[in-house]
Amino acid sequence: MRETGASQSDVAKACGFTQPHISKVLNGRVKLAKKTAVGLEEWLDQNREAPEPSPQTLEKIAAKLNAVGPKRRMQFMQLLAAIDELLGR
Numbered sequence: 001m002r003e004t005g006a007s008q009s010d011v012a013k014a015c016g017f018t019q020p021h022i023s024k025v026l027n028g029r030v031k032l033a034k035k036t037a038v039g040l041e042e043w044l045d046q047n048r049e050a051p052e053p054s055p056q057t058l059e060k061i062a063a064k065l066n067a068v069g070p071k072r073r074m075q076f077m078q079l080l081a082a083i084d085e086l087l088g089r
Contacts (some may be wrong), residue, residue: 004047005054014046015039 001011008026012019016039024030025040053061065073 004052006047011040011043037083 001008006014008018012022015022015036017036021036022031025032025036051070065076068076
């Protein structure tokens with residue numbers, strides 16, 4: 001949830017559960033039922049595929065790119081362009 005920025009309410013709604021139930025599961029106050037586990041696994045699978053980087057992460061990447069020389073920076077940019085093309089974006 002932290003990686004995607006989703007709240008307990010977001011996860012509960014996507015899985016068809018209530019927010020209080022998700023809270024109890026996450027805090028170990030109720031046993032993880034198979035139905036709940038399946039719903040959470042499906043949500044995780046859907047949200048792992050293309051996580052959006054946070055603005056802080058993008059700022060760190062930009063700072064690191066700016067810290068390397070222009071030739072190295074160009075190599076990174078070419079690599080990213082090739083990956084982007086392979087992914088069909």
